Amino acid sequence: METVDLLRNLMRAFDKNIGALEKTQLACCGATIGQCHAVMEIGLAGQISLIDLANVLNLDKSTMSRTVNALVENEWIERITDPENRRYVKLMLSQKGQVLHEQISSVLNAYFRNIMKDIPENKREQVAESLELLINALNKNNCC
Amino acid sequence: METVDLLRNLMRAFDKNIGALEKTQLACCGATIGQCHAVMEIGLAGQISLIDLANVLNLDKSTMSRTVNALVENEWIERITDPENRRYVKLMLSQKGQVLHEQISSVLNAYFRNIMKDIPENKREQVAESLELLINALNKNNCC
DNA sequence: CACAACTGTTGTATTTTGCAACTCAATAAC
DNA sequence: GTTATTGAGTTGCAAAATACAACAGTTGTG
Numbered sequence: 325m326e327t328v329d330l331l332r333n334l335m336r337a338f339d340k341n342i343g344a345l346e347k348t349q350l351a352c353c354g355a356t357i358g359q360c361h362a363v364m365e366i367g368l369a370g371q372i373s374l375i376d377l378a379n380v381l382n383l384d385k386s387t388m389s390r391t392v393n394a395l396v397e398n399e400w401i402e403r404i405t406d407p408e409n410r411r412y413v414k415l416m417l418s419q420k421g422q423v424l425h426e427q428i429s430s431v432l433n434a435y436f437r438n439i440m441k442d443i444p445e446n447k448r449e450q451v452a453e454s455l456e457l458l459i460n461a462l463n464k465n466n467c468c
Numbered sequence: 469m470e471t472v473d474l475l476r477n478l479m480r481a482f483d484k485n486i487g488a489l490e491k492t493q494l495a496c497c498g499a500t501i502g503q504c505h506a507v508m509e510i511g512l513a514g515q516i517s518l519i520d521l522a523n524v525l526n527l528d529k530s531t532m533s534r535t536v537n538a539l540v541e542n543e544w545i546e547r548i549t550d551p552e553n554r555r556y557v558k559l560m561l562s563q564k565g566q567v568l569h570e571q572i573s574s575v576l577n578a579y580f581r582n583i584m585k586d587i588p589e590n591k592r593e594q595v596a597e598s599l600e601l602l603i604n605a606l607n608k609n610n611c612c
Numbered sequence: 613c614a615c616a617a618c619t620g621t622t623g624t625a626t627t628t629t630g631c632a633a634c635t636c637a638a639t640a641a642c
Numbered sequence: 643g644t645t646a647t648t649g650a651g652t653t654g655c656a657a658a659a660t661a662c663a664a665c666a667g668t669t670g671t672g
Contacts, residue, residue: 327592330599331580337606338482343526358659374620382487384661389621391659411619411668436475442605447598448471454591454598455474461586462481502628518651528630533652535628555637555650 341435349431353424355400358391360428363417366401367425371414400424493575497568499544502535504572507561510545511569515558544568 325333346357355363365380366372372380378388392415395401400421406412417425443451469477490501499507509524510516516524522532536559539545544565550556561569587595 325596325600327584327596327599328577328580330596330603331583332576333603334599334606335482335486335576337603338479339486340524340526341606341609342479342483347526356658375618380484382484382491383659385620386622386662387660393621409619409669413620432476432479433472436472439475439602439605439609440471442608443601447601450594451598451601452469452471452474454595455471455478455602456469457587457591457595458583458599459474459477459481461583462478462485464586465485465583500627519649527628529651530631530653531629537652553638557651 345431345435349435350428353427355398355424356394359395359398359400360424362388362391362395363400363421363425364428366415367417367422371404371416373412374415377415395421489575489579493579494572497571499542499568500538503539503542503544504568506532506535506539507544507565507569508572510559511561511566515548515560517556518559521559539565 346360350357350360353360361381362377365377369376369380374388374392375385377392378385381388383391392401392403396403398420399418401415402418404414404416406414440448490504494501494504497504505525506521509521513520513524518532518536519529521536522529525532527535536545536547540547542564543562545559546562548558548560550558584592
């Protein structure tokens with residue numbers, strides 16, 4: 325099979341798997357899918373502005389603003405106005421948010437560990453190296 | 469890095485890339501993102517029932533029913549009632565739908581070819597084999 | 613100071629979505 | 643053979659997600 329087709333198949337498989345995972349496992353923590361996505365990105369970034377967060381998640385800033393509102397109301401994140409530039413508001417996880425972040429991480433890790441079990445032991449190193457190459461290629465690409 | 473982390477990173481990179489791709493490139497054909505997804509799955513299956521399609525796309529059958537309505541109204545697909553059992557309705561692409569399917573395929577192929585350019589030539593075979601292993605693992609997994 | 617540029621919020625309309633109740637056809641139960 | 647049950651798909655409805663546009667407040671530039 326052509327590698328391009330493999331990438332399309334992989335994308336499709338991810339779509340389907342993650343879609344199912346999100347609907348069954350992720351919403352269990354009390355947060356919506358969108359809120360979970362935001363929490364994961366904020367946790368990864370450490371701190372991030374609303375607009376940067378919206379860009380990462382491919383959402384309009386107004387949509388993002390409302391999701392962030394909900395996260396603040398649930399005390400999962402905190403808004404910290406930059407004293408040096410009061411336009412900027414840094415978003416970061418609260419302690420409660422860190423717990424949520426870890427819960428979601430656990431679900432994802434368990435899920436992907438399960439996937440890995442189906443990959444032959446002697447191939448895992450090769451797969452890991454390949455994934456790194458692919459991730460780099462995807463991250464480098466910002467065509468659109 | 470642990471392979472589980474690589475999978476999480478890969479999922480995230482796909483999410484971001486495909487999200488951006490869908491918003492900028494895919495809607496150009498006059499169909500919504502959801503309609504494009506449906507068209508791609510119907511094309512892949514050849515023919516498929518509404519409920520199977522809903523399951524593949526992780527959507528409620530009512531949501532699917534409405535999307536299918538729109539696709540039929542736009543003459544991208546056809547509903548064909550099974551004469552042997554009038555409960556069953558097969559969905560399949562019309563000629564116009566096949567054109568759309570190919571348009572979307574072209575966009576995806578161009579996009580993924582571009583990704584592949586960033587993977588060193590001498591690693592592509594290894595990457596391809598790894599992707600096949602991963603796709604199989606993902607498809608085998610139906611935990612949720 | 614005036615004006616542009618930038619971050620974030622709010623008003624509003626549209627779209628997407630899921631649940632529940634329904635119809636219609638086929639099959640099973642009796 | 644009549645009735646009950648199952649199964650596919652539709653529709654009513656309400657809730658959630660989303661984007662666009664207009665806005666407020668802040669900073670930098672001339």
